[in-house]
Amino acid sequence: MRIIWGSWRHWLRVLGALHLLMDFSMALLEVHVEQKSLTVIESHSVTLPVWYSSSSEEKPYITWYIQRAQEEQTQILKYMDGEVDIAEAFTGRLNFVHKMPAKNISIVINKTQASDSGQYRCYVNVRNDQSVGSGNIGVIDVSILVPPSKPACQLHGDPYIGANVTLSCKSSSGHPVPMYSWIKKAAVNVVYFPPVHDAVKGTLTLTNLTADNTGVYQCTSRNIAGVSDCNITVEVKSVSRTAIIVGAVVGSIAGLCCLAILAAVLFYLYRRGKKASQDETENDIKEDAPAPKTLPWPKGNDSGLAYKNGTLSSMSSHRDHKPYPPKSPSDTTSVNTATGSNLGYRPPYVNGRVTTPTPSMSSQSLPTYMAPSNGNYYSTAVPTNRGTLQKTNEVDPQPPRKEINIPSGVTSSNLVRMGAVPVMVPAQSQAGSLV
Template identity: 30%
Template sequence: MCVCPGLASGLEITSTAQTSIETASGQSVKLDCKFTLAPEDSGPLDIEWSLLSSDNQKEDKVVILYSGDRAYEDYYDPLKGRVHFNSADPKTGDASINLTGLKSTDSGTYQCKVKKAPGIRSRKMLLIVMVKPSKPRCYAEGPTQEGKNVVLRCISNEGTKPLQYSWEKTSDSKLLPSSAVMDPVGGTINVRNASASTSGTYRCTATNRVGSEECILYLNVTPPPNTAGIIAGAIITVLLILIIIAIILFCCCRARNKKKYEKEICNEIREDVPPPKSRVSTARSFTVGSQRSSLGSMSPSNLHEYALKPQYDKIPSSEEFERPPSHAPLPPPTAARMAGPNLSRMGGIPVMIPAQNRDGSIV
């Protein structure tokens, strides 16, 4: 308690409570300031609560005021509506105030000053509003495999420092692994060469002077993966992908070549084969047969006359048949033919010889 001397009077501050208070945010606190008056203190009563500035160059802030038998509670905007006199009539000797809904910004040194002429007395109190730890976050850092070093972390984002962290195992034997190294300030626990027995449920608690919060972590330590199997599977997968790509490219090239070949066949100009010369062969066969039949029916007497007709003994060649009619050669002159009656008198037998037109066909 700090009592500032004043003029000789009977005014005294009688509060003996602690001058430093630590409390959590969100709670309420009472700043005690009780006094007594003497008969010689006859002036008006003034009570003033102010928040002292930590910088001597800045002005102190009046928080609440009682003067002229009236309370003024709206002097300080940050505490507006959250600061009240503890007594409805401070003249009775109770100048204490109540602060509600505390925040960390409410921390500071408060001064209670009581004036009743000719007496003046004051009292200072240090208020520390602390923030309890927020709910921490628990997680495992790094691979949680057998034979590896596993790091468990616990972090609380809010809370007045210093914060303390503690770990405990809540499953199985409820004992931390023998190789575990805990850091109570950093909130970590390092488990070296983790084994299957390291698996289980862990709890981390973050604590400061005004409260604590905790989180739960389930740790599952797994066997190391089969590296050879993973590599083999990856190689097989790559080979299958390459084979599929090769098949697709082969099919595309084959389809493209087939389409190109069909297009070239459609655009190719084909030369027709000339038709067989059926008329020539027919004419030849007919002429030879006719000549044979004619020769067979002739007698020796008319062979001489038949021999005089070389035009009909000769088989026309293909060139003669193909020659235009306008250029066909005229038949050679022959001996005068004998009339039918004269031939009969001579003992000959008239024979009808098939006539031929200029192109060699039989009429």
């Protein structure tokens, strides 16, 4: 009997220990997470389902944290003694799903943003209860999907025949990173594939353009959160715009250079003509300038006649003339021609005028003019019966020469006959200056 009673006591102790172990496990605090990973599109709402188990009826102390990529965790919600404290970044968007206190401590985030992506952690503590290890922590990964923003379409290059251009398409935002595709809108849309089309970079390369490449091209930016697109028009031209601009610039520069050269030539010709006109005016002898007044000469043995058209040369050289020698020339003396010598010749003087024979040949020249002495051309008296022929020493007298009256003044024709050389002398104005 003792043996049987001892065995029963042993089994009772074992059963008691097992009961105590069961009670202890039911009293441990533990946090439960229904879904460890959540995905939501931006601006939509997301619920993070979490609840805890505990034998204690005390109010829990709950905190929620978020840990973004490459950042430290940040507290976003706290519940303690019936009061809720929410971070400023989540104000108006974050709250408990159930009225607290409750063992269901799920939270909801409204109007989600891209910055809401991260790892959310919930910590629960209850008085008179404890947890083993990290049993009081719940972890949920939340991913906020962002639809691609409207992409920007651009054309790189000059679209003319034979050239190469690149069309680019890029969305400023989108999570995950969007992929791109290009089509050409037509009756039957033309779809482009690699290597012409790069879906990651969003570029489309068109080489050796032709007129058929003209049209509207559409780029589509796409991810699991949404789709967005943009359009661009490509017009292939026959001439490069760059060539037109360069030609216009070169033509303008060439035109300006030609105008500058033409202006310089015209200015040079104008200055040259003006200078030539001034030189011609300075060297021109005014024919209508009045002749200087005849200067009076004193009467005397060496005085000559005042020429009515006297010049500086005639007035300065007549005093050098010497009177004819007193020796009478022979009646047979003739006027020399070629040499212009007239030594020993005395022109007859009748009635106060000098008479000169008329030359019979164009080559004959007249003797130079000699100034009279004492008003007479001869030192001896002139016979009064020159009209009567007399015979002396049985020599027949010569017939009298025919006397030709010449004016007392000396003209230009008489000067030429007498062998004078014409000299151009600048005229004088009334003030005595040369013109």
